Amino acid sequence: xxxxxxxxxxxxxxxxxxxxxxxxxxxxxxxxxxxxxxxxxxxxxxxxxxxxxxxxxxxxxxxxxxxxxxxxxxxxxxxxxxxxxxxxxxxxxxxxxxxxxxxxxxxxxxxxxxxxxxxxxxxxxxxxxxxxxxxxxxxxxxxxxxxxxxxxxxxxxxxxxxxxxxxxxxxxxxxxxxxxxxxxxxxxxxxxxxxxxxxxxxxxxxxxxxxxxxxxxxxxxxxxxxxxxxxxxxxxxxxxxxxxxxxxxxxxxxxxxxxxxxxxxxxxxxxxxxxxxxxxxxxxxxxxxxxxxxxxxxxxxxxxxxxxxxxxxxxxxxxxxxxxxxxxxxxxxxxxxxxxxxxxxxxxxxxxxxxxxxxxxxxxxxxxxxxxxxxxxxxxxxxxxxxxxxxxxxxxxxxxxxxxxxxxxxxxxxxxxxxxxxxxxxxxxxxxxxxxxxxxxxxxxxxxxxxxxxxxxxxxxxxxxxxxxxxxxxxxxxxxxxxxxxxxxxxxxxxxxxxxxxxxxxxxxxxxxxxxx
Numbered sequence: 001x002x003x004x005x006x007x008x009x010x011x012x013x014x015x016x017x018x019x020x021x022x023x024x025x026x027x028x029x030x031x032x033x034x035x036x037x038x039x040x041x042x043x044x045x046x047x048x049x050x051x052x053x054x055x056x057x058x059x060x061x062x063x064x065x066x067x068x069x070x071x072x073x074x075x076x077x078x079x080x081x082x083x084x085x086x087x088x089x090x091x092x093x094x095x096x097x098x099x100x101x102x103x104x105x106x107x108x109x110x111x112x113x114x115x116x117x118x119x120x121x122x123x124x125x126x127x128x129x130x131x132x133x134x135x136x137x138x139x140x141x142x143x144x145x146x147x148x149x150x151x152x153x154x155x156x157x158x159x160x161x162x163x164x165x166x167x168x169x170x171x172x173x174x175x176x177x178x179x180x181x182x183x184x185x186x187x188x189x190x191x192x193x194x195x196x197x198x199x200x201x202x203x204x205x206x207x208x209x210x211x212x213x214x215x216x217x218x219x220x221x222x223x224x225x226x227x228x229x230x231x232x233x234x235x236x237x238x239x240x241x242x243x244x245x246x247x248x249x250x251x252x253x254x255x256x257x258x259x260x261x262x263x264x265x266x267x268x269x270x271x272x273x274x275x276x277x278x279x280x281x282x283x284x285x286x287x288x289x290x291x292x293x294x295x296x297x298x299x300x301x302x303x304x305x306x307x308x309x310x311x312x313x314x315x316x317x318x319x320x321x322x323x324x325x326x327x328x329x330x331x332x333x334x335x336x337x338x339x340x341x342x343x344x345x346x347x348x349x350x351x352x353x354x355x356x357x358x359x360x361x362x363x364x365x366x367x368x369x370x371x372x373x374x375x376x377x378x379x380x381x382x383x384x385x386x387x388x389x390x391x392x393x394x395x396x397x398x399x400x401x402x403x404x405x406x407x408x409x410x411x412x413x414x415x416x417x418x419x420x421x422x423x424x425x426x427x428x429x430x431x432x433x434x435x436x437x438x439x440x441x442x443x444x445x446x447x448x449x450x451x452x453x454x455x456x457x458x459x460x461x462x463x464x465x466x467x468x469x470x471x472x473x474x475x476x477x478x479x480x481x482x483x484x485x486x487x488x489x490x491x492x493x494x495x496x497x498x499x500x501x502x503x504x505x506x507x508x509x510x511x512x513x514x515x516x517x
Contacts, residue, residue: 020216020223027215028208035204046196050189055164058184059148061106062166065099066146066180073172085175086120093122096182100124106184107153110170113141113177126156132165132181140167140179153183162186225253229260241268296332303328351393351478353503358388358397358428359421365402366419369409377414380405384421388428390499396475397499400483403468404432404495411493412436422511427481427501429512433494439487447485448473472497480504486514 014021069092076088089110096108109123109132123129136149146168153163167181225245232243244264245257307325310318366380373379390397408417415435422429439447450470469483476483480500487493496514500507 019226020219023219023223024212024215028212031208031211035207039200039204042200043193043197047193050192051186054184054186054189055148058106058164058166058182059146061184062146062148062168062182065096065108065182066168066170068095068099069170069180073170076173085172088172088175089120089122092180093124097124106182109181109183111137111179111181113179116176119175127183128154128156130154131163131183132167136165136167137179140169144169151183153185162190222253225257229256232260232264236264236267241271296328300328300332352395353391353393356390356392356394356397358390358401358430358499359384361394361398362401362419362421362430365398365405369402369405372406373409373417376409376412378409378412379416380419381416382419386423388421388423390428390501391503391505392479392499393475396478400472400475400497401430401432403472404430404497407468407495408432408434408436408493415492420512423501424509424511425501426506426508427498427511429496429498429510431494431496431512431514433492435492438489438491439485439493440489441487444485444487448483481507484510484514 015025072092072095073088076091092110093108097104100106100108104125107124107127109121109127109129111121111129111132112119121129131151131153133149133151136147136151139147146166148164148166151163151165153161153165155161163186164184165181166184167179170178170180172178229245232245235243241264244261247254247257247261303321303325306321310321313321362382362384366382370380405417405419412434413436418431418433420431420433422431448469450467473483476497476499481498484496484498485493494514496510496512498507498510498512
């Protein structure tokens with residue numbers, strides 16, 4: 001037989017069993033949700049604030065630059081000679097570059113109206129005209145006023161950056177309409193937003209770890225005592241009545257520990273008292289049974305003498321002699337059963353194990369009770385399937401089978417009794433089935449109680465003591481076996497004895513299950 005490592009518990013099993021794990025995970029999920037929402041809100045607020053400030057400054061700067069450009073253009077038209085368009089456009093871009101400073105606060109693009117042909121266009125820092133959204137140009141031409149939009153700034157060579165584009169219409173005297181675009185890069189704002197986002201993320205992670213540590217600490221203060229209480233309760237239930245919890249402080253956990261300790265002490269005292277009473281009861285039954293043996297022997301001898309001389313008595317005295325002997329026999333059986341129960345209760349019922357053929361044993365018992373069955377107008381239908389050999393105490397197993405058979409005879413009400421034997425690899429089962437008065441469902445749990453009868457008014461025809469089934473159940477348990485019972489009023493009853501094949505063997509599956517056919 002190979003030894004396999006125990007299976008590790010799955011996450012679902014850990015989730016169901018570990019309260020602390022559930023609380024920490026729930027705390028983590030709630031904290032992540034709250035921190036994420038707060039972080040996103042904070043980053044959005046900071047981003048909106050930075051972009052709004054940048055937008056206001058950019059619009060102000062664009063308005064001032066437009067006015068300066070327009071003054072420059074108007075001044076260039078003051079001479080007698082028509083201005084050179086190329087020189088004017090270059091001077092505008094130069095003036096804007098100087099105004100932007102170094103490094104440049106913005107880039108500029110000076111574009112002509114699409115209706116103008118052959119006029120120059122300029123831009124700073126080799127910035128591409130593709131940086132200007134088409135919708136923005138259309139809006140400036142339609143509205144003839146300043147407009148702005150966020151866009152991706154594209155430079156010669158493929159470099160890109162996010163920026164704000166502000167455009168406004170400009171008129172060059174004697175040349176025509178132009179459009180002035182100032183392109184403000186958002187590098188600094190993006191860096192600020194990234195720093196805020198990074199700070200919020202680091203702070204959130206720090207807070208989450210702190211919350212998890214706090215949750216673990218707080219829940220451990222609650223779950224550790226509860227877990228300890230559960231373990232101690234299991235140990236107390238298993239018989240270790242001296243276990244107690246440590247009580248610290250006066251809080252709810254301390255009161256729980258104190259209550260558990262008081263309960264354990266109360267249970268311990270009650271169990272000790274009940275054990276003492278049980279020992280006294282067992283000792284009383286054992287002593288009384290032994291003490292009654294001697295007078296019973298004397299009474300038996302006297303009853304046998306009277307019974308032997310009954311032919312010389314009148315009919316009433318002769319009948320009394322017969323009743324006297326029958327009741328002495330019954331009393332003898334009752335004393336034997338009481339002594340057997342006291343031995344079982346005291347744990348002094350050793351097994352004398354040997355190989356037992358349950359099929360042959362049952363045949364012998366049935367043959368011994370054939371006459372009793374005929375007196376009750378019944379018969380046996382016996383069948384056996386397969387190997388029926390077990391390691392058991394033959395005397396005790398014979399007593400179990402005999403009790404089951406005699407019990408069936410007494411309750412079959414003239415119907416046939418079926419006795420079946422079957423076995424499998426782990427066990428052998430013997431079924432005794434009658435079709436008599438049956439057993440009510442609510443009475444099945446009490447069938448093996450001592451001195452219990454399903455129908456107290458029913459006349460005893462076989463002199464039972466009320467201990468037969470109880471002793472049978474105890475004998476089966478001593479072998480590691482069991483007796484299962486089924487019954488229904490008016491349908492009958494079935495008792496199934498199942499025994500493991502070997503000493504200390506395990507019953508993996510019964511060979512015969514009790515139940516209606």
